[in-house]
Amino acid sequence: MKKLFVVGIGPGSPDSLTIAARTAIESADILVGYGAYIDLVRPLFPQKPTFQTGMTREVDRCREALRLANEGKTVALVCSGDAGVYGMAGLILELRRDFPEVTVEIISGVTAALSGGALLGAPLTHDFAVISLSDLLTPWPLIEKRLLCAAEGDFAIALYNPASHKRPDYLAKACRLLMQHKSPDTVCGYVQNIGRTGERSVVLSLSELETAQVDMFTTVFIGSSQTKVIDGKMVTPRGYRLD
Template sequence: MQNHNIVFVVGLGPGGARFLTAQARSALQQAEVLCGYTVYLDLVRPLFPEKETYSTGMTKELDRCRWALETARAGRAVALVCSGDAGVYGMASPLLELAQGYPDVTVEVVPGLTAALSGGAVLGAPLAHDFCVISLSDRLTPWEVIETRLACAARGDFALALYNPSSKGRPDYLQKAVRILLANGKTPETVCGIVRNIGREGQEKRVLTLAELEKTQVDMFTTVFIGNAATRELAGRMVTPRGYKQ
């Protein structure tokens, strides 16, 4: 039975059909129109070539949300797509905020594999104990807030996954983050890992120390993992022990 007046906000994972959850695939099949950032729509367009699509460029997130809600209010089923998980730096939050003005539209949040999980699997098990996920992008969050969160994570000896670690406009943000971590309890020998192009062509991974990470150049296609005091490199993999006695 076809759902109408509904927006599915769908996390696509890192990209590629094999990373779609069954729930995500079902939502995309039910939708009459797919809506999203151009790059993310391109990930699923080949799977549903018959579907109508609506795309916008970067920084047009609220425009996409409003379009999706207006289209659903007109009686159609819409899938608003984003990479990773819809609720982790995804589109679920702004959509649900705007949906307050559309009481006749149903919103269903469909989770997906966020980079902390898909990238962590490439490296091994870097987040097997308590961890934090922090974005280094200050486009929507003041850098002073990011600094505080990094310092608190280091003092708590959390493992970390860092999103948006660097860009052309922020070439030194990862280096700044590493220095904050070192100043708040992380040691230079802390085991770290980086994964670039998770689940896509050209995927790369590397295990290194925090001292080496400070000198490493990365980009927006990279997710950075920083271990806790117990994290080890085992046979080339990054492993944070759960604490079981051997």
């Protein structure tokens, strides 16, 4: 049995794994992943052999996971959050044509839009869009277009990868684009280090978000026109009548 699990491990704390994710990792002969994600699960499985690569070595990492599975090892490729959402599931399915005997099972996990949303309140209780601001693999004009379309549709929005050392000003650029269709008073929020040391959540307006300092471990939430602040929490109502 040549088996590869692509496992979403959730935001980082050991109890945010699903039982299926934990079982898959337990059953694996070797864990493969980006070092920082391996570190999140290592305390749960201290004896498990690992193969780690750096952050931008995704293709190498996935090929190695498939190669190890093809050798007969049961492999768990770990992704933070969900295995699909900006995760490795897609790349594994693309690369599998070179390893046709490997059976791939994708195990979904709690992506940052959900875990971060729970910390902020309930920002995504109605329709929403998820957009990454990283232009490493996506041309910036397409990101810009998606921001404008999501704003025009009055979606709540979760922004992944809102900034990095090379892109310190992308969140501010995104906020200015969103303000073409959304009010500067739109309720927004961001969360940092979800489920990890330094966890922090902030609720603020879209105009305040434009000048906020965020890093690559941040997920940003932009409200719809209906989003409000209730007792310090960011809430997008579903629309139930309360009287």
